[in-house]
Amino acid sequence: MKNIISKKVQEMQPSGIRAFFDLVLGMKEVISLGVGEPDFVTPWQIREAGISSLEEGFTSYTSNKGLYKLRLTISNYLKNRYGLEYCPDEEILITVGVSEGLDLTLRAIVEPGDKIIVPQPSYVSYGPVAELAGAEVTYIDTQKTNFKLTPGLLEKHIDKKTKAIILNYPNNPTGVSYNKKELSQIHKVLLKHNVLCISDEVYGDLTYDFSHIPFPTFPKAKENTMYLNGFSKAYAMTGWRVGYACGPKEIIAAMTKIHQYTIMCVSITSQMAACEALHSGKRSLEEMKREYRRRREFVVDRFGEIGLECRKPQGAFYAFVCIKNSGLKALEFARKLLKEENVAVVPGTAFGSQFDDYIRVSYASSYDNLKEALARIEKFVKKIKR
Amino acid sequence: MDEILEILEKDARITPEEIAKMLKEPAQKIKETIKKYEKEGVILKYKTVLNKQLFKDEDTSVRALIEVNITPQKDVGFDKIAERIYSFAEVTSCYLISGTYDLLVVIEGKNIHAVSNFVAEKLSCLENVRGTVTHFLLKKYKEDGVVLKHKEENKRIAISY
Numbered sequence: 001m002k003n004i005i006s007k008k009v010q011e012m013q014p015s016g017i018r019a020f021f022d023l024v025l026g027m028k029e030v031i032s033l034g035v036g037e038p039d040f041v042t043p044w045q046i047r048e049a050g051i052s053s054l055e056e057g058f059t060s061y062t063s064n065k066g067l068y069k070l071r072l073t074i075s076n077y078l079k080n081r082y083g084l085e086y087c088p089d090e091e092i093l094i095t096v097g098v099s100e101g102l103d104l105t106l107r108a109i110v111e112p113g114d115k116i117i118v119p120q121p122s123y124v125s126y127g128p129v130a131e132l133a134g135a136e137v138t139y140i141d142t143q144k145t146n147f148k149l150t151p152g153l154l155e156k157h158i159d160k161k162t163k164a165i166i167l168n169y170p171n172n173p174t175g176v177s178y179n180k181k182e183l184s185q186i187h188k189v190l191l192k193h194n195v196l197c198i199s200d201e202v203y204g205d206l207t208y209d210f211s212h213i214p215f216p217t218f219p220k221a222k223e224n225t226m227y228l229n230g231f232s233k234a235y236a237m238t239g240w241r242v243g244y245a246c247g248p249k250e251i252i253a254a255m256t257k258i259h260q261y262t263i264m265c266v267s268i269t270s271q272m273a274a275c276e277a278l279h280s281g282k283r284s285l286e287e288m289k290r291e292y293r294r295r296r297e298f299v300v301d302r303f304g305e306i307g308l309e310c311r312k313p314q315g316a317f318y319a320f321v322c323i324k325n326s327g328l329k330a331l332e333f334a335r336k337l338l339k340e341e342n343v344a345v346v347p348g349t350a351f352g353s354q355f356d357d358y359i360r361v362s363y364a365s366s367y368d369n370l371k372e373a374l375a376r377i378e379k380f381v382k383k384i385k386r
Numbered sequence: 387m388d389e390i391l392e393i394l395e396k397d398a399r400i401t402p403e404e405i406a407k408m409l410k411e412p413a414q415k416i417k418e419t420i421k422k423y424e425k426e427g428v429i430l431k432y433k434t435v436l437n438k439q440l441f442k443d444e445d446t447s448v449r450a451l452i453e454v455n456i457t458p459q460k461d462v463g464f465d466k467i468a469e470r471i472y473s474f475a476e477v478t479s480c481y482l483i484s485g486t487y488d489l490l491v492v493i494e495g496k497n498i499h500a501v502s503n504f505v506a507e508k509l510s511c512l513e514n515v516r517g518t519v520t521h522f523l524l525k526k527y528k529e530d531g532v533v534l535k536h537k538e539e540n541k542r543i544a545i546s547y
Binding site: 021024025030032034035036037039124125290297302346367 | 389392393397400404407408409410540542543544545546547
């Protein structure tokens with residue numbers, strides 16, 4: 001049986017910290033700051049819309065591209081919110097979260113030997129999904145530039161074979177985001193080299209210090225960008241699995257081809273609930289955002305007191321904390337913290353093997369939990385430093 | 387609403403120092419603002435929300451909502467008579483409302499008799515009260531934004547990306 005698995009998949013690197021995660025899942029009474037989803041449940045009016053759609057008998061397939069009503073709602077929303085114009089017929093595809101949108105984009109554009117740039121630390125799937133699509137992945141380490149991709153770094157890594165970059169802001173795991181000037185500089189470099197920007201902006205609505213600027217809003221950027229977004233983070237809808245891809249119609253058409261054979265369409269219940277999220281979710285979104293912002297300030301301040309360096313994240317709900325001071329490496333730190341203090345965090349190595357001086361702390365957890373977890377981390381750090 | 391009030395309304399135990407961290411303001415300033423709110427009466431009281439359905443409290447085990455019709459008084463309207471009603475210890479809430487009656491009065495008592503006696507002997511015989519309708523409360527589901535239920539267990543998996 002050994003040879004039945006394709007070489008490509010055999011060569012895929014399984015996450016090195018799987019064993020650590022299994023350890024966490026087996027434990028009870030753990031305060032977990034390792035969670036990559038909101039601690040809120042989906043706002044009731046959105047859940048209600050899903051329930052009503054079931055009661056009314058909406059249980060069928062939808063068009064491959066997704067319910068027209070949802071595509072139109074997204075189109076209007078992007079236009080009103082950011083002045084972005086995407087045609088609901090040809091430039092929007094409803095996907096199973098941003099994950100599918102990313103996979104489809106890569107599969108639609110990659111020829112064997114094409115290179116895809118992934119700035120690191122990055123969300124875990126970018127590299128493996130690009131490789132599955134047949135691409136060579138060029139990783140850019142952003143550690144020395146405060147976890148920000150700079151035009152200089154980008155220039156250094158682009159060559160003739162570079163086809164696209166996967167940009168993610170606000171970033172998981174660092175919370176780093178970019179202002180207008182920084183984005184514009186990145187855009188100019190990409191345009192110059194004719195490199196597509198695959199922009200994962202799923203945390204865009206959770207930006208705290210300045211307004212989020214979608215990548216395709218820059219001049220000439222729309223033709224050169226695949227804008228990926230979803231409902232999971234902003235509306236606490238992770239389990240509904242619904243997102244969308246907006247981009248040039250040729251790429252959307254190519255993606256739709258793959259999507260129609262592999263996925264067919266996204267669950268109709270989720271699509272109807274997503275419509276409601278865009279119609280009436282603003283108030284809940286603002287409330288959740290305020291709450292995250294307060295937790296962010298609290299967490300950053302506490303890590304300062306504990307003596308672990310933690311730059312203030314500008315978005316999402318993660319802090320990427322440097323644990324160099326503790327004298328431990330990420331995996332060991334996480335393992336010991338779990339064993340001795342019952343607090344779970346994610347070792348930085350999950351987001352790139354070189355980040356073994358970092359842990360990712362999610363503040364998508366109640367204030368009481370955060371307070372207690374940080375007290376335990378403080379105790380733990382004092383103990384190991386002694 | 388001021389964020390300090392928003393935070394305290396959700397959880398009054400959060401200290402000024404903690405609020406200072408959340409809002410990135412000096413703790414002294416937060417303390418002063420809270421003091422000011424207390425002085426102005428914006429913040430009236432800090433209390434604990436109990437789920438009285440989970441334990442037996444002899445004195446307050448029966449609740450009723452009472453619709454009260456009133457003849458308003460010259461110059462003071464409903465206020466004076468409302469005050470005479472809400473001053474009774476049995477009354478936990480009292481609202482002036484629009485519609486077919488004037489005051490909605492919530493009262494608590496030991497048992498149905500205690501509540502009935504209060505309505506018959508104290509409330510109804512007040513000079514300006516023209517009539518009452520009593521509704522006994524059977525079950526409380528949600529009160530002032532709090533759902534009266536045990537916290538449900540976290541349904542998220544402990545680690546995810």
